[in-house]
Amino acid sequence: MNQPAHFEGQSAKEHLKKARKKGAIATSEIHGTEMSGALNAFCECARTLIALLLVTYLLLTPTLLPLLLFSLAFTIFSFGRSSLIAWSRLERLHRLIEDERHEITHHREQEREELTEMYQAKGLSGKLLTDVIDVLMADDNRLLMVMLEEELGLPLESFEHPLLQGLGAALGCALSAALGLIALHFGGLLPLVITAFLISGITAYLTASRLRIEKIRHITWHISLLFVTGAAAYFLGRALL
């Protein structure tokens, strides 16, 4: 049984693929998805601010106070931006869950077909498959949960509140600014550069550990990125300013 209004002219299998992609896009956002949003925001913002402080200092050699004020403004911006991004994502997820609920209520036959497709792919067949589908279809709440997790690939109870993500971003900025400016105040450029590399390296390590990706490669790339950013500012600044 196929219903163009529901499957948009596709087979249940094609529809399933599209739905999973939709779910994956919905969960992804600028800070990534596989680690805690707050921690990710913390690492991202700490790295970004220390790079910006280094570049600003290399280009303009300002005194401490403008750099402090710049850090404060960037911290406020990061808090707001990170929170708003997370809020948008949450709103999007809520809309998706509402759409799926509508499907379950109004297109039960098609949902049954989708479930059959999913569980056939998992190796079930015959009476066992029918029984599993019947059990899942018996309770709408359970069915919605299964469809969200299995069809759309949306993980439940896994996102932090947007404010918490914003706080993570703000904390990352604040810590980065504090360490960078203390280093600059007491030691000058070299300690600032060392602090910047340390912050970049440590936050890259944290991200790599949580994402369970190759640590050395990840850290090295982030340090290299900071190096090229700083070097570009230094040499082009010297040449053009």
Add this chain to the structure above:
Amino acid sequence: MTRNGPYLFDEFFASGKEESISPFLTPKSRKYAKNIALKSALLSAFLLALAFGLSFYSSIYSNFTLVFVYVLVGTPALIGTIDDIRNLEINIDVLMTLAAFLSVLIGSQLEGALLLVLFALSGAMESAVSSRAKGALHHLHEITPHFATVVDDKGVTTQKSVREIPVGTHVLVKAGEIVPLDGEVISGRSSLNLVHLTGESHPIPKEVGDTVQAGSRNLDGSITLRITKSSSESTLSRIVKLIHDAQEAKPKLERLFDRFSKVYSMSIILLSALFALSFPFLFHIPFLGVEGSLYRALAFLIAASPCALIIATPTAYLSALSASAKKGVLLKGGVQLDSLAGCDTIVFDKTGTLTTGELTLKGVTPPPGSKISSDQALALAAALEKRVTHPISAAIQKAAADLPAQSVQNFRAHAGLGLSGTSNGTPLYIGNRPFIEERTKLPEIHPKEGELIAYFLIGDELFLLSFEDELRDDIGETLNQLKSNYQVIMLTGDHYDNAAHIAKTLGIDNFQADLRPDKKLDIIAELAKNHQIAMCGDGINDAPALARAHVGIAMGKVGSDTAIDASDIVILNDDLNLIAWLSWKAKQTMRIVRENLILALAVITLATTPALLGFIPLWLAVILHEGGTVVVGLNSLRLLKK
């Protein structure tokens, strides 16, 4: 919601997709979403106080702090205002937001921030109170079984969604379960009650051939039903639809203040525009500049939006809501007070509202010449009944609470019929007529209207236990009190004779009986054409009428959750005397709101505008302005008195 089982997504949707119960957020981080508007308003209030303090030392730091106030509470106000303007609705919200933001242009940003903070605080408190009103049908979904145990030809049972069960399917309903769909008993025997549907706790024996309604509770035995109506046509679904229709048909409630605010806001905005455009021609003053017409028009707009006007209504409603809560009356919003103050007719349901809804043992009749006293028989009955949960058991337990406990051996429950056991070798049987009739010859008995008889056989001696649903204490006096201000009507699903007996006892001249939920709703809708109606009820069958009435009042203790959700006011302790008190409180609130509005307008007329025109000194204007705000606040606090 927890992850121990499937999510209750219904709760999330019924709440209007509340962030604090979002299924996507981790349980720990959901706390950040609770009362976020109130937290933001309180933080803004703190920042405003800080900005005010800083303004004595440095205007830069003060303005820096004010920026956060404008972002925190000004952004939501601005979004709301843009929405209102898009919907072509010019109300007090639009006026306040305009005044608050335009005040920055004439250097009165502190005053503008104060407007925004007061506005946000009153809005957040109001939404905290009315958030309980969300999810009107959530509880109905909760008591409606989502799935049923289907029995196939071979007797194998499987669970299926009620949506997928066609007419003719056989469904098993075990003791304690709610009947999922309307059907006919094809095997088994049990007692069912309609406590969820009507508030009626009388157990009704059901056997093969009898019909049962979805939403009834199966009390003791297991029964198999042949489904006669699909999910979309079952009793519960019909009631859900009726509630939806009733909520759609309910007249939009409007506060006294709302009506005033639309006219007022529009007038002020138009006048400001008129001043800005006409003053250069009329008084030969420039358009721009401190002495210009634009500046003066802005000053007028801001002066016409004083703090006193903002707090005039919310403080009065919040005080009244707080006083009501202390008395045990929960109101879902201030607007209900306006509606109640205008009501001229009050409609009561009978069972569970005028009566207690619980069975009460009225008497024990021993056989002539019995050596066993009524108390001894009652104590033995209580010993048998203590092992089961049943409305009759509860009534017997309550009546025998002070009697010495007896012991019973060989206890056995006979589903849908009764209980048996022995006491010192004497056989005991308690139950309905068919159960006892199998054991002894029963006399012909004609119970009174509303009376329920249980038969208790001790050896060969037959005791009759009679039960009744009792009238509430002091209900007659309460109704007499209400009759002086309201037309009192009783609507009930009970039989005519029973209703007539209660109506006569209580002196209610206007009553209708044998009413199904849709008929009750029709009567309320018809009455609402010419009257302002308050409806007081408790059962699911009352929910559509409660939703349709101008004011729905539910009983908090005996009331079904659905009736509570569909109503506007909940009397938590079921004390109907509070209706008279609440009516007085509603009228007092209206009076104080009017007084506050007059005071706020007086501030504008007598202080702020003359000061702008230079007729009175600025210091006097400030005193009068702040004084007016304080007087309005204090006037509202009078409503806190119980």
